[in-house]
Amino acid sequence: MVRHLQQITRREAKYCDLDGLYPLHWTVSGGPPTDVVQALLDHYPSAAHKADSEGSLPLHFACHYSASVGVIEALLQVYPKAIRAKDKYGRTPLYHAVDKAASMEVHEMLVKADPTMVTVPCLPASLLQDYERQQPVGANTSRGVAIRTPLFLAWVAVRSDSRTRRERKQGKKWDKAILLLRVAYHQGFIKDDSPKVPFNTTLHAAISLDVYLPEQVILMVTEAYPGQLERVETVNGQLPLALAADLSHYSNCRSDFLIELLLQAFPRAVESRDRRGRFPLSLALASGKRLDTGVQRLLQAAPDTIFWRDGLTGLVPALEAASATTQDDQVVSSYPVEIAKDPFCLLNTKQRESIAHWRRRSLGLLSTPPTIKSKNEKDTISNSPETCNVATIYELISAHPSVLIRNPAS
16 A cells, blocks of 8 residues: 555646545545655645645644654645645644644644644634624633634643543643643743743743633642742743733633632732732732722732832822723823822713712712613613722722822832
């Protein structure tokens, strides 16, 4: 059989069947020696570019049927762009390799060829376009899209294997998932995939890429690497808790859960500042988090932090919360000392009126809340981001009003 394949003529190598399958498609599906595949490529190198009726290239077939590293390398040398090709279901060669448990060496070769493919959603083009049209401007990555990435799929395999869960930091599935996590973290946050860069912050990577991972992963990584709870990452010098407070998450519930988890695992982190002098409470408020999305837990863990001023902005938490709702996510480097004279100068008119209403209500000057026309309108108002933000600002101020008149340098 091997000799027959090696003797295929150039003309025969160009034939395809009704499904668009060329001899190269069939050959790479059967675990052939590398020299056989190379012989076919020598006869008809364009076969590496050919897709079958489902849009699958020979590289898709090779990854799906666990071909050797030599075969993968031969195909990529002839057609390097195949690494980014998708079939009609949106699946990339890396997706097939992860799904069918290809070898670690194959994983390493594929991510080296194009590291960005680790977090590419593998969805049909029509579904991906529909999703993108439906998303509001500035929306976080959807969980629905994230579950179709090779990174997510690799960690599903870890989560689904009882032995791998029991023996964390061991096993082929764990090693492959860590490889993809490292590559994605370096691509998105460190911008350096050099093997010389030490990767000893797996927990930071899991937190940073939480939207691309199954929900259980951060808990698993925390249990596997407890020492990393006290380790700072290299970008901003943040502990895992500070990083979780600083980042946006795909849901408010998820944000609250992660902050609670990391607080329980390493409570002292709540009082630690990062390289810029920012502490978790300040980071959480600056990123737009509210009382119900982790701020309340941070306050309960370290009540004195309500008096602390942010090392970057010089603001106390109450004013940090006000700034986050009025600056449109712009980084503020400094504020005038006159802020102590007018603590509410960062608030817009609507926020000033809302805080005044909350203050009168707390003093009993309002017997009933403002008139609401309907239940739906009431739910919309009470759950709106603007209302929740104002409530957070008010609670922070009312807890200790003296924070607004203390020395700004304190």
